[in-house]
Amino acid sequence: MDTKQLALQKHEEWKGKIEVVSRVCLQTREDLSLAYTPGVAQPCLAIEKDPSLSYTLTRRANLVAVITDGTAVLGLGDIGPLAAMPVMEGKCALFKAFADVDAFPLCVASKDVDEIVRTVALIGGSFGGINLEDIAAPRCFEIEKKLKEQLDIPVFHDDQHGTAIVAGAALINAVQVTGRKLSETTVVVNGAGAAGIAVSKLLLALGVKDLILCDIEGAIYPGAPNLNDAQSEMFLVTNRSGKKGSLAQVLQGADVFFGVSKPNLVTAQMVRSMAPNPIVFAMANPVPEILPEDAKQGGAAVVGTGRSDYPNQINNVLAFPGVFKGALAVRAKDITDSMKVAAAHAIADVLQPDELSETRILPDPFDKRVATAVAAAVAETARREGLAQIN
Numbered sequence: 001m002d003t004k005q006l007a008l009q010k011h012e013e014w015k016g017k018i019e020v021v022s023r024v025c026l027q028t029r030e031d032l033s034l035a036y037t038p039g040v041a042q043p044c045l046a047i048e049k050d051p052s053l054s055y056t057l058t059r060r061a062n063l064v065a066v067i068t069d070g071t072a073v074l075g076l077g078d079i080g081p082l083a084a085m086p087v088m089e090g091k092c093a094l095f096k097a098f099a100d101v102d103a104f105p106l107c108v109a110s111k112d113v114d115e116i117v118r119t120v121a122l123i124g125g126s127f128g129g130i131n132l133e134d135i136a137a138p139r140c141f142e143i144e145k146k147l148k149e150q151l152d153i154p155v156f157h158d159d160q161h162g163t164a165i166v167a168g169a170a171l172i173n174a175v176q177v178t179g180r181k182l183s184e185t186t187v188v189v190n191g192a193g194a195a196g197i198a199v200s201k202l203l204l205a206l207g208v209k210d211l212i213l214c215d216i217e218g219a220i221y222p223g224a225p226n227l228n229d230a231q232s233e234m235f236l237v238t239n240r241s242g243k244k245g246s247l248a249q250v251l252q253g254a255d256v257f258f259g260v261s262k263p264n265l266v267t268a269q270m271v272r273s274m275a276p277n278p279i280v281f282a283m284a285n286p287v288p289e290i291l292p293e294d295a296k297q298g299g300a301a302v303v304g305t306g307r308s309d310y311p312n313q314i315n316n317v318l319a320f321p322g323v324f325k326g327a328l329a330v331r332a333k334d335i336t337d338s339m340k341v342a343a344a345h346a347i348a349d350v351l352q353p354d355e356l357s358e359t360r361i362l363p364d365p366f367d368k369r370v371a372t373a374v375a376a377a378v379a380e381t382a383r384r385e386g387l388a389q390i391n
Contacts, residue, residue, distance in 0.1 A: 017089040018096075018105075023059070052389075055128070055331060064103040064324055065127045066091045067120055069111055071136035072159070072194075075285050081107035084134055091133060091158075099321030099371045101328065103131070113139055117146045124151045128328045131320065132157040137194040138228045154327045154335045160198035161340055162316035165323070166362070167258060167281065168202045168344035170314055173351065173361040174256075174279045174302045182207040186254045186275070190214045190247055190289065191261035192231050199258055204237055205341050212239045212254075216261075218246040248273070255279060263287035271298025281305070283314055302358050311359035318347050318365060322374025330379045330388035339381045346377035 011017075024035045033039050043057040055061040070084035071077075088105030095103035106123075108116050120130060120143075130153065132144055140157055147155045156162075175182055187208050189200050192215035200213050213220045213234050220227065221244050222235050243250050247265060251257060252273045259266065259282040266289045271280060280300040282288035285307065292303040292310050304312035323343050327335055350363040350373055363370050382388040 011086060017086075017093045018103075051125075054125070059102060060126065061128050061331065062100075062102050062328060063127050064095060064101055064129045064131050064328075065120070065123070066095075066103050066105045066131045066133055067108060067116075067135075068105075068133045069108050069116060069135050069139075071111060071134070071139070073134045078136065081109050088133060091131070094317050095131075095321055095324065098317060098365075099325040099375070101321060101324050111139070113142050113146070116143055117150070120147055121150045124153060127153065128331070129154040129156065129324050131324065132159075134159060135194075137197075138230055140194050141230045148334065152333050154324070154332055156320070156323065156335050157194065157198075158316055158320045160194045161202075161335070162319040162323070163195045163260065163283075163314070164198040164202035165319040165340050165343045166314050166316060166347065167199045167283070168206050168341070169318070169347035170281060170304055170312065170361055171203065171208075171256065171279070172206065172344065172348040173356055174281075174304075176353070177356055177358055177361060178277050178279060178301050180255060183209050185256055186210045186212075187256040187258065188212050188214060188247070188251055188254045189258045189260070190265065191259060191284075192220060192227075192234070193260070195260040195283075196258075197230055197234060199260060200234060200238060201337070202340055202344065203258075205337055206344060210240065211237075212243055212250050214247050214250060219243050219250045257281065257289075259283055259289035261289060263289065266290035266295075268294045268298035271295050271300050274299075277301035279303075281312075281314060302361060304361065312361050313365070314362070315365050318362065318370055319343055319374065322346070322371035323378050325371055326375035326378030327382065329375060330382050331390050332378075332382040332387045333389065334387055335378070336381070336385060336387065338385060339378045342377040342381040343374045346373040349373065 025031055047053045066088045068084045068088055070081035073079050073084045073087055084107055092103035092105055095101040108119055110116050144157045189196050192213055221239055221242055248270050251270050253275055255275045256279040261284055263284050278300050279302045280295040281304040282290045283306040288305045295303045304314050306314055350369050
């Protein structure tokens with residue numbers, strides 16, 4: 001039985017990957033009196049007087065809503081909110097397994113930005129944070145922006161920022177392995193959607209100076225046709241030399257390639273045209289822009305993908321559990337760019353210099369040090385920025 005058949009069989013056996021488990025013992029009349037009526041009236045009245053007590057008298061402080069509209073699910077595209085539920089349940093299971101954060105899936109049957117925003121905003125008070133998931137661009141940018149404006153809890157689109165954080169961590173360690181400096185590398189990012197733009201922004205925040213963002217037509221430059229607002233904003237911070245041309249053309253002489261686009265767009269010959277000992281992160285799933293063996297044939301020194309069957313998997317599970325654990329721990333009002341940078345460095349620093357190699361630039365997803373390190377870095381940054389509501 002192959003993985004696809006086995007996964008379908010297991011999902012039928014599991015009948016869902018999460019469940020609600022009571023945290024209280026309910027065996028006597030006294031138990032009922034304390035957990036429910038009449039005793040439950042007292043925390044209700046306390047929260048009515050002081051809404052902040054919802055964090056200490058309910059589970060809100062450790063509860064994240066995982067929200068999707070089902071329009072950009074993994075590599076499956078727009079399959080709808082119901083079909084997205086197995087992924088959202090899986091995300092919730094990862095939150096619990098890797099950071100002991102409780103999460104609940106909510107699949108919204110709408111593609112209207114304002115309707116989705118209003119839905120999430122109305123239920124936001126029940127949660128300590130909002131994780132947006134698998135929402136297509138450019139809608140995802142506007143939804144995140146509006147929710148951040150309306151809610152005083154962290155709102156985090158994992159497809160953008162989780163990907164960016166782990167990609168940043170991978171680059172931090174890859175430049176060490178290849179003897180480079182972040183500030184002196186030329187980076188090409190292919191894919192100008194949600195993930196590509198977020199990756200580009202975070203790499204710039206980490207210290208990359210020379211970055212070229214490409215879409216299906218090639219390099220994005222001032223005046224390039226058919227760009228949305230989010231892509232147009234990238235003019236101000238990328239492609240400072242104003243390069244034009246196809247992906248193959250702009251890759252020539254580049255130190256680093258990040259692919260968050262489509263399968264089989266890069267050849268071994270294109271890798272050969274890059275700078276000596278180039279770094280290639282081909283993250284399209286399940287088929288990358290170039291297979292690792294082909295990238296190696298082209299001379300790549302470090303190769304990473306989004307797949308678990310190759311070394312250097314760039315996996316969001318290294319980021320989002322710890323990011324939320326840290327934000328929730330200090331009741332942060334937001335997850336900022338500085339927190340994302342701190343998270344990237346925390347992931348990278350889990351591996352000591354003598355642990356790094358061409359095939360090991362990121363810690364294993366099951367390394368228990370990761371979520372703890374990321375949470376600590378995010379919490380400390382929140383305190384420093386004045387966004388922590390508790391210490």
